Amino acid sequence: MNQRKFAHTAFFDETASSQRFVADLLEQADIHINGSRPWDIRFNAHGVIDNALSRGNLGLGESYMNGDWDAERLDEFFYRLIRAQLPEKVNISKLLYHAISSRLLNRQSARRAWQVGEAHYDIGNDFYAAMLDSRMTYTCGYWKEASNLEEAQEAKLDLICRKLELEPGMRVLDIGCGWGSFMAYAAEHYGVECVGLTISREQAEYGKQLMKRGLPVEFRLQDYRDEAEQFDRIVSVGMFEHVGHKNYRTYMEMAHRCLRDDGLFLLHTIGKNVRNTSPDPWLDKYIFPNGELPAMGQVTDAAEELFVVEDVHNFGADYDKTLMAWHENFEAAWPQFAESYGERFYRMWRYYLLSCAGAFRARDIQLWQFVLSKQGVLGGYHRAS
Template identity: 85%
Template structure:
């Protein structure tokens, strides 16, 4: 589509300096305004550019939720946007307060710990059951040899069990156990006993109902800071993103306190490439209240003198494929939820899944699995993949 078409768009004015700036900026990512390719942005209303320039992804995301703009392949739009590092070339003044708030205030205190459970994980078990695999695994799958979402999630669970060197009779603590998919798998296939911590009552109740009769699995509705029992192994899959930088050391202290001296601790977390950045304001407001991605240095700093890093595995690119599989399931199941949640929720959830898929595809964010020991494993740790 040529520039003459842009100029005659009802919602785009090339004479505006801000809109010329944005058009040139998007051009660096090969994104056209009102173009005809699947990743091009199409305006449906005035004000989208001003919102994005003034409020960053918060303004862009809210205007999308309102139906003010579209992109047929939203994942590819964000992949191109982030791969070209375009957000770094915009510094919205109105986000200064958000940055200071996340740096100065502990948003993940024990009193706030249950907020994300109530806002996100308690949306409805039937909703998540339609989107996720049958085990209800709400973390990145491992697609090394997998062809389906179910296979990728089972491969991830088995990978973790093998990395932890599980043996029958061991007791395992799962910090942030979700609906219990790891605990059920580990108990069934490796003969271990599991205790899971969650801050979501919906997850705990539904997880108990999913457990096969007789599996030695226990759900505890409690904050991780309150756990004192000691275990042979500890696992934490997709929970560290809710801990917050002011609590990373406390988290590692708890893990150290609860792990036996010869034990292993596997930490599975999304991470960011740059340390001194703030949480995304749109995700913070609409998806994961008080969440914050750690940088690699945050994890190693918090673990210093408490743990030895035995292994570090990055398979962040697999999260792109996982999110796209969730999105496919979400779209297929949406008709049964449309009346309950409405159009604005649909656009919000679509924005969440596809923008995150684009971010992982661009390698803007990562997925790390750490294997940690308290004193260093005698004879060394044999890597598993």
């Protein structure tokens, strides 16, 4: 049986009620089942509909990883799905345990905090080097005047330096420093000394290469809760998503403790539009264990009485472009990793990059940069742009 005929048969083998329900839902997003457009969903096996209805994005994502369905433009499929708010229209009772546990348990405790480093960031520096820009910057680029990924990431790093009003000789703490792209850029271009905290052994090992270049940067393999030194400036780029709502206040207290009274703190984080929603179960299982996106109010609640919010900048639409650039690099480099990582990893990573691009395109999730001060900047803070 050819694939087209099998896909047609697989769909109609589902229960009639599920067929009608899903087809009607997808029609609201202008997505056709077994259609010919790039964003249409095409079935390759039985059970996709029931799996998605019973297990939400966890079932849909695992079915995709197994090769049970495809969409040529996965990013456009998810953009349309999310923009039409279809996930909110499906009540999935079987995901109740995940929702309850994410709210009641401290899934980002000091003991569990290391899990994401081992599961995600330690999969191989060579893999990330092939996907990212030359500085290994694994956060959203700033595309205001950029025409490619390299320019967008440099623009983002410089924007942060200017927002922090860096001056030569300052000491800067980077909470969740990644592969040190910000620290290296700030040290080279602004003459500052940097200390970076990471829970990834691969990232800490990579950091030794920066230190061999004579840059005044230090990598500390430790949890943020253990830091006690004081710094002129603090930056945290793409790490707050791993903190968890039960630890937001602890995080802010740590930043307050470590920042000098006249210092500035820049917090760069992905965020969600509505609080008290559960983490995505597929991303939690396969990409970012124990991850949780904050709502804006949760950030400001945690900062209350500790910091003055000087500035908030949303450039979440730029993450769509960043993710699509990463995906392009990933696809180009995949032949050199295919044998080591395998087809299931390929489909998992493609699903991750393109589903997230679709979510940012639909403006369902955001990218915020907060600038915070302990006592308020006298005369007011003036944002760099």
